[in-house]
Amino acid sequence: MDEARWDIATPGLLLDLARFDANARRLADRTKRLAPDLALRPHMKTLKSVELGRRLTHALGADAITVSTLAEAEAFAKAGYHDILYAVGITRAKLPRVAAMVAGGVDCQIVTDNAHAAGEIARFCADHAVQLPVLIEIDCDGQRAGVKPEDREGLLAIADTLGQTAELRGVMTHGGGSYGAVHPGEREAAALQEADAVRSAARILREAGFQAPTVSLGSTPTAFAGADWSGITELRAGVFPFFDLVMAGLGVCERHDIALSVLTTVIGHQREKGWILCDAGWMALSRDRGTQGQAVDCFYGLVCDAKGTVLPDLIVQSTNQEHGIITVRDSSSHQLPDIEVGAQLRILPNHACATAAQHQGYNVITSNDPLSASVEWMPRFSGW
Amino acid sequence: MDEARWDIATPGLLLDLARFDANARRLADRTKRLAPDLALRPHMKTLKSVELGRRLTHALGADAITVSTLAEAEAFAKAGYHDILYAVGITRAKLPRVAAMVAGGVDCQIVTDNAHAAGEIARFCADHAVQLPVLIEIDCDGQRAGVKPEDREGLLAIADTLGQTAELRGVMTHGGGSYGAVHPGEREAAALQEADAVRSAARILREAGFQAPTVSLGSTPTAFAGADWSGITELRAGVFPFFDLVMAGLGVCERHDIALSVLTTVIGHQREKGWILCDAGWMALSRDRGTQGQAVDCFYGLVCDAKGTVLPDLIVQSTNQEHGIITVRDSSSHQLPDIEVGAQLRILPNHACATAAQHQGYNVITSNDPLSASVEWMPRFSGW
Numbered sequence A, B: 001m002d003e004a005r006w007d008i009a010t011p012g013l014l015l016d017l018a019r020f021d022a023n024a025r026r027l028a029d030r031t032k033r034l035a036p037d038l039a040l041r042p043h044m045k046t047l048k049s050v051e052l053g054r055r056l057t058h059a060l061g062a063d064a065i066t067v068s069t070l071a072e073a074e075a076f077a078k079a080g081y082h083d084i085l086y087a088v089g090i091t092r093a094k095l096p097r098v099a100a101m102v103a104g105g106v107d108c109q110i111v112t113d114n115a116h117a118a119g120e121i122a123r124f125c126a127d128h129a130v131q132l133p134v135l136i137e138i139d140c141d142g143q144r145a146g147v148k149p150e151d152r153e154g155l156l157a158i159a160d161t162l163g164q165t166a167e168l169r170g171v172m173t174h175g176g177g178s179y180g181a182v183h184p185g186e187r188e189a190a191a192l193q194e195a196d197a198v199r200s201a202a203r204i205l206r207e208a209g210f211q212a213p214t215v216s217l218g219s220t221p222t223a224f225a226g227a228d229w230s231g232i233t234e235l236r237a238g239v240f241p242f243f244d245l246v247m248a249g250l251g252v253c254e255r256h257d258i259a260l261s262v263l264t265t266v267i268g269h270q271r272e273k274g275w276i277l278c279d280a281g282w283m284a285l286s287r288d289r290g291t292q293g294q295a296v297d298c299f300y301g302l303v304c305d306a307k308g309t310v311l312p313d314l315i316v317q318s319t320n321q322e323h324g325i326i327t328v329r330d331s332s333s334h335q336l337p338d339i340e341v342g343a344q345l346r347i348l349p350n351h352a353c354a355t356a357a358q359h360q361g362y363n364v365i366t367s368n369d370p371l372s373a374s375v376e377w378m379p380r381f382s383g384w
Helices: A017-034 A050-060 A070-078 A092-103 A115-128 A152-162 A176-180 A184-207 A245-250 A352-356 B017-034 B050-060 B070-078 B092-103 B115-128 B152-162 B176-180 B184-207 B245-250 B352-356
Strands: A012-016 A065-067 A083-086 A107-112 A133-138 A167-173 A214-217 A260-270 A275-278 A302-305 A310-319 A324-328 A344-348 A361-365 A375-379 B012-016 B065-067 B083-086 B107-112 B133-138 B167-173 B214-217 B260-270 B275-278 B302-305 B310-319 B324-328 B344-348 B361-365 B375-379
Touching: A012 A017, A017 A050, A050 A070, A065 A070, A070 A083, A070 A092, A092 A107, A092 A115, A107 A115, A115 A152, A133 A152, A133 A184, A152 A167, A152 A184, A167 A184, A176 A184, A184 A214, A260 A352, A310 A344, B012 B017, B017 B050, B050 B070, B065 B070, B070 B083, B070 B092, B092 B107, B092 B115, B107 B115, B115 B152, B133 B152, B133 B184, B152 B167, B152 B184, B167 B184, B176 B184, B184 B214, B260 B352, B310 B344
Parallel strands: A012 A361, A065 A083, A083 A107, A107 A133, A133 A167, A167 A214, B012 B361, B065 B083, B083 B107, B107 B133, B133 B167, B167 B214
Antiparallel strands: A012 A260, A260 A275, A260 A344, A275 A324, A302 A310, A302 A344, A310 A324, A361 A375, B012 B260, B260 B275, B260 B344, B275 B324, B302 B310, B302 B344, B310 B324, B361 B375
C-alpha cells in the first residue's frame, strides 16, 4: 500500500477543491450555453459553509441562494447574502425569524402549499406591518409537498388568502423524482415535467390576475438534463458541487467527479472473515444507504487509497457508531488487499449532504497527493 | 388534536428527564441487586453532554466512563472525569492526544486487538517516557473487532508486545450481537457468552504471568439480561438512559420508557395520498432504520402528539433532508388523523445515538405537558 499520509485526525472530511470547482463550472457552463438568461440560485443545504458558499456563488455568477433551514438563512444573511429562498414549507412559529431578516434588508422568500399557512402569513404580515415575499410550492412529480399544477382552485385559494398583505412572488418546485431516473431520457423527461409544472401554475395565477414574476425549479439531476427552460426564471440545485455515489449511480456524474470523501484509519483486521476495520463508522459516514436501490449498491461507501484512487470492489459493508467494516464485494474476483493497521483510506459517500452533515468542517485539499497538497480547514454550521 | 404547544423551534430534540432518571435507576438497581461489587462505566457516546453525563454517573454511583471518541474523552476530562476508557481500537496517530490526557492526570485507557498497534503503543511509550494503560479487546460474538478469547497465541503476542513500557490493564469486550437477540433467553445467552469470553481471556493472560486486573464488558441488552458477573470488574452500557425503538423492539424496554423524541411541526398535507408532511426529515431524525429488520418496522420513527402519547399506527414513512412524510401503516384499520398545519408532533427515534447526533443540544423537559413543563437547554458536542 501507498505510504502517503495526511496530517489530519481521522475520521475527517476531505474536500477536493479542484473537483469542487470543476463541478461548479460544469453547471455554470451548461446553463450559460442552454439558457443564458436563467438565473442560478444554488442550494446551500449541502455545503453549510459560508466560505464554500461564496466560492460556489462566485463560480456560478450567482448572488441568490436557496437554504433548507433558517439557521442557514441567518448564517448567509450575516455573511452578506441578500437574496435567500427558504425552500421548506413555512409555519407560523418560524415567521418572526423570517421577518427579522427582512427587516435587516434581506429578501428572504418563504414557501407554502396550503391556504392554512397562507392565512397565517397574511395575518402575521398585517399584524407586524411587514410584507413577506412568498412562493407557492408546486408538486411536479408526486414525491413530496406542493399544490398540483392543475389544481386551479387550490392555487387561487392560496393566492387569494395571501391577499395584499403578503407579497405573492410566484411559484417553485423541486423535481425530486429525478433521483430515481437512471436513464438520461428519464432525466430529460423529469426536467420537462418540472418545468411544465411551474410554467402551468404560473400561467394559472397570471390569468387570474396575480403577479408571479418568479418561476423557480431545480434538482441536481434535472439541472444537468433540462434543455428547455423557457418561462423559467431561476434554477436551484444543491449536491452538484460535491456529487456523490448516488449521483454517479444515476449517471449524472462519474465517480472521479466526487469531491467529498471521508479520511479514515485502519484500526484492525478480522482476517478469517476478510474484514478490515476502520475508524469511520456511521457517525462519520452517516446511515445513508442511498445506493441500496440502485444497480450498484455501494453499501456505506466505496473505499479508496489515501490519494483517492478507488480500490477494486472494496466497500464499507457495515458500520457501527465508530467502526466501519471494509470487505471485498461478494461477487468480486479480487482478493482483500493487505492494508496494515494505521494506514489511511478514503471513503466515497453515498449521499454527500448526509455525510457532510456528520462533520464540523471540511479539510479542503488542493491536491490528492498528501505530499504536495495544502490543507485548509473550513467550518460547517448545523442546526435549525 | 391537542392544542398544547412547546415554545421550542422545530425540529428540536426533547429529553424527558423523568424517564432518563428512571432508566438510569433501573440499571443501577438491577446491578446493585445482582452484582453489588460490579462497577458501572457508562458509555457517553449516546449523551455527548457533560451535564447529562454528570446526572447519569451520579444516578449510577459511577465515577468512571466510557467514550467513543477522543473529543468525548477530552470534554469529560476537562469536566473533571479522571477515569476514562476510549473503547475504539487505537492507532499511532491518536496516541499524542491520549498521552496529553494522561499527563494531565487522567487515567485514559486505550484498547487494541492486534500486535501491530501494540508495538506502536510500546514504542510511543518508550519514546515519550509515558506508561499508557491498555486493554486487549476480545471478540465475544464475531460482530466487530477483537481477539478471539480462545486465541491464546494472539492474546499473548499482544501482551508480550506491550511489554513493560505500556501497562497491560486487562481485557474488554462488547456484546454487540445482543442487538439481534429478540428473546430474553437469547439475551441471557449473549450476556453469558460476553462474560465467558473476557473471563477466559483474562485467565489465559494471568496463567501466562500477565496482570489483568480489569475485566470489562457490556452492551445495553446484555446489561439488562446478565445475571452472573463473577470475575467481571466493570459493566459498560450506553443507550439505556434514553432507550429507543430498537431497544423497545427487542423487549429491553417499553415504548413509554423512551426518553428522547424529536419535536416537529406539521407543514402541509397531500390528502389524496394520506400524507402529513412535517419539518423533521432525516437531518433531524437521522437515516437510521434500525427497526427495519425487527418484527415491527418503525420506518423513520413512531409519531406521538405533543404530549408524547403514541398515535395509533402513525409512522414517519419516508424522509428528505428537511421533510418527513407521515402516514398510517398500510396494515392499519386506523384513519389518518386530522392534524392541521402548524400543529406539533413528537417522533420516537429508531436509534437514540444516531438521532441525538443530528442535534446541537437537548431541550430537557420536566414534564410531558407543555403547559406545566419547564425547559432547559443542554448543549451536546460532536466531532472527533
